[in-house]
Amino acid sequence: MSNEPAPPGGSEDPFAPSGVTWNRVSPKLTTARYVTGAIWLGIPFVGAVVLGVIFGGWVWSAAAVLALLGAWIAWLVPRQVRAYGYAEREDDLLVRRGVMFRSLVVVPYGRMQFTDVSSGPLTRKLGIAEVKLHTASASTDATIPGLPEAEAARVKDRLTQLGEARLAGL
Amino acid sequence: MSRREPEPGEPATAPGAAGPNGAGESVDSPGPAMPTGAGEPQWRRVHRITPLLTAWKFAAALFAIVLFQVADDLARAPLPGLTLVGLVAAGIAVGILISLAYSYVAWRRLSYAITDDAVLMRSGVLFRRERASRLTRIQAVEVTQPILGRLFGFAAITIESAGGAEANLRLAYLTHDEARAVRNEILARAAGLDVSVPVADDLGDGGDGGGPEGGGDGSGGGLGDDDLVAAGASGGAGARRLAAGGREAPVRVALAPEAPEREVLSVPPGRLVGSLALNGLTLAFVVFAGVLTGFAISLRSTEFLFGWLFGLLGVLSYLWSRFSREFGFRLAVSPDGLRVRSGLLETRAQTIPPGRIQGIGIAQGPLWRTRGWWRVSLSLATGGTGSESGDASAVLPDVLLPVGGREEVLRVVRLALPGITDDDAQTLVTGMVGSGSDDGWTISPRRARWVDPLAWRRNGFRVVPSLLAIRRGRIYRQLDLVPHERTQSLGISQGPLERRLRLVSFHAHSSGDLEPTLPHVDPAVAADLLAEQSERARAARRSAGPERWMLPTP
Numbered sequence: 001m002s003n004e005p006a007p008p009g010g011s012e013d014p015f016a017p018s019g020v021t022w023n024r025v026s027p028k029l030t031t032a033r034y035v036t037g038a039i040w041l042g043i044p045f046v047g048a049v050v051l052g053v054i055f056g057g058w059v060w061s062a063a064a065v066l067a068l069l070g071a072w073i074a075w076l077v078p079r080q081v082r083a084y085g086y087a088e089r090e091d092d093l094l095v096r097r098g099v100m101f102r103s104l105v106v107v108p109y110g111r112m113q114f115t116d117v118s119s120g121p122l123t124r125k126l127g128i129a130e131v132k133l134h135t136a137s138a139s140t141d142a143t144i145p146g147l148p149e150a151e152a153a154r155v156k157d158r159l160t161q162l163g164e165a166r167l168a169g170l
Numbered sequence: 171m172s173r174r175e176p177e178p179g180e181p182a183t184a185p186g187a188a189g190p191n192g193a194g195e196s197v198d199s200p201g202p203a204m205p206t207g208a209g210e211p212q213w214r215r216v217h218r219i220t221p222l223l224t225a226w227k228f229a230a231a232l233f234a235i236v237l238f239q240v241a242d243d244l245a246r247a248p249l250p251g252l253t254l255v256g257l258v259a260a261g262i263a264v265g266i267l268i269s270l271a272y273s274y275v276a277w278r279r280l281s282y283a284i285t286d287d288a289v290l291m292r293s294g295v296l297f298r299r300e301r302a303s304r305l306t307r308i309q310a311v312e313v314t315q316p317i318l319g320r321l322f323g324f325a326a327i328t329i330e331s332a333g334g335a336e337a338n339l340r341l342a343y344l345t346h347d348e349a350r351a352v353r354n355e356i357l358a359r360a361a362g363l364d365v366s367v368p369v370a371d372d373l374g375d376g377g378d379g380g381g382p383e384g385g386g387d388g389s390g391g392g393l394g395d396d397d398l399v400a401a402g403a404s405g406g407a408g409a410r411r412l413a414a415g416g417r418e419a420p421v422r423v424a425l426a427p428e429a430p431e432r433e434v435l436s437v438p439p440g441r442l443v444g445s446l447a448l449n450g451l452t453l454a455f456v457v458f459a460g461v462l463t464g465f466a467i468s469l470r471s472t473e474f475l476f477g478w479l480f481g482l483l484g485v486l487s488y489l490w491s492r493f494s495r496e497f498g499f500r501l502a503v504s505p506d507g508l509r510v511r512s513g514l515l516e517t518r519a520q521t522i523p524p525g526r527i528q529g530i531g532i533a534q535g536p537l538w539r540t541r542g543w544w545r546v547s548l549s550l551a552t553g554g555t556g557s558e559s560g561d562a563s564a565v566l567p568d569v570l571l572p573v574g575g576r577e578e579v580l581r582v583v584r585l586a587l588p589g590i591t592d593d594d595a596q597t598l599v600t601g602m603v604g605s606g607s608d609d610g611w612t613i614s615p616r617r618a619r620w621v622d623p624l625a626w627r628r629n630g631f632r633v634v635p636s637l638l639a640i641r642r643g644r645i646y647r648q649l650d651l652v653p654h655e656r657t658q659s660l661g662i663s664q665g666p667l668e669r670r671l672r673l674v675s676f677h678a679h680s681s682g683d684l685e686p687t688l689p690h691v692d693p694a695v696a697a698d699l700l701a702e703q704s705e706r707a708r709a710a711r712r713s714a715g716p717e718r719w720m721l722p723t724p
Contacts, residue, residue: 014662014674014697091708103663105679106704110711111658136332136551136681137658 022085029146110166211283362718431504549682589636654710
């Protein structure tokens, strides 16, 4: 593989294996992340604006930086949410995420130790939840955020069933 | 096996011999009838010396806390010197009494049992706890002897399950022989052997150490290499005599015979010292200390010297912990798996049953290259046992070979991962020292030199029938071996820079400390590897050996 020309089959994107239909997460996750981001950025922004009004001049640059950061997050979050995907194959679950830093995890059902379904006050209000799979390896990062509650429950039940059926040791 | 007095109605010979659970099915119990129901586990107690061995820790902690709290008040109190001394002495005495009482209650409340399915332990003074470690899920069993225990012939057993140091079950203290007997019983049961046939042979009368040959009979089930068993039993006769001390209850022989073991290698102390001297940390410290000393001399000031004194303490404590833990390292094989012994003050003998090894890492730093030394570390699904102090931060990773040459590395790795064939051994060598795409290795494409100018020809992977080998690093060489059936999950990732260069990193997630990562491969190669490796892992899992390793594969 040390030659420069593209290897055979190089057209295939490893993050989109053929024959896999991806399930997307709920767009409500965008709302949830916007609200969280607004709280984390909004309060410092208000503070920075107040300081800018009081002192004027270069002090406004803090508010400007925060505003830019906010705009960038506003641009990024919908893309991130769209980038989340999961697919239930016959023997394993695929989870992918990330726009700039992309990753894809393949978790065999039989390797699953337990699953977590969690939601905070905000996501509960929006009716979405996060499903997380745990294997015996701490480095397995298979988290699917922003699933509608019913879908989260279904995914959890199905994963538990499949895990039971294909149970393997450590 | 415990040396408590036989309780009324309990068989005087070999408690536990009559197989706790399911005794009815396999034992035609010739001895006295079981006092408990057949389904009831038979609870045993750890040695009654335990309160004394544990009390001093508790007393020291108590003393430190009290001293810290009231030392100032005492010093300021307008009391004559003698009264002060008396008060302190009384305080110490009360502290010792409290801790003895506490330790005694803790000991009374601690009991354990070994059934056909699990090791059970009940403990706790205020908050009672009963824990069951399933035999099929045991990852390793370790017999440790702290320095005090070595002096008096006592040992502790740690049963390691997956789930971190919290998941360990620790039985402390037993006499060394008893600890080994319990270890052997646990391993034999975990292996799927039937050890419930009682060996109704008391060892000696009041401990004259005679007649260990009785130990092997009867229950051998394919294990009984009587010579070795006898040797094992008589080896500890001295300690037993000391422990028994001519008192009423004679110590019994091993219920399950010790699996015969064969020593494979040992690391001489000289090489261990050399390997620690050629450590990057040692070298960095020497350079740092030299520079600071130079400053101190040229500036005629001693201030700088204190700077490195603290560094010295840190480095020394690290080197010391490595040295004392890996001193006298010996590796042996037995049907129960690998047996790793080491320790200078606190000795440990860890048994790792077959099929428990999640991955192996072989590493060499630049300083070790001249000597051709390598370090082989081992990844288990446990959180490690840590040291006797129970300090979780003191956990050192498990090693299969602290330092050794290439031949030893190959020998050790082939013992740990029996699926490796002779052909694969060559792969291991190219994985350790090789570079380029010879011998079937797939390396990073040439364009990866922009992100990895030194090691791009070395970073690569190779698949052999039993495992995936990932090698990387040119200065710090590393070779990770992950058996197919132990792969937990697989992943790929890509950062912005990698995306521009059309590169992808591959991750095999394994349980334990090992994080096998293959940086910067071609996307198509990564896609293929991901798909094929999933399939291989699936196939390997289907044909994996049984968890009870002595049973035939179903």
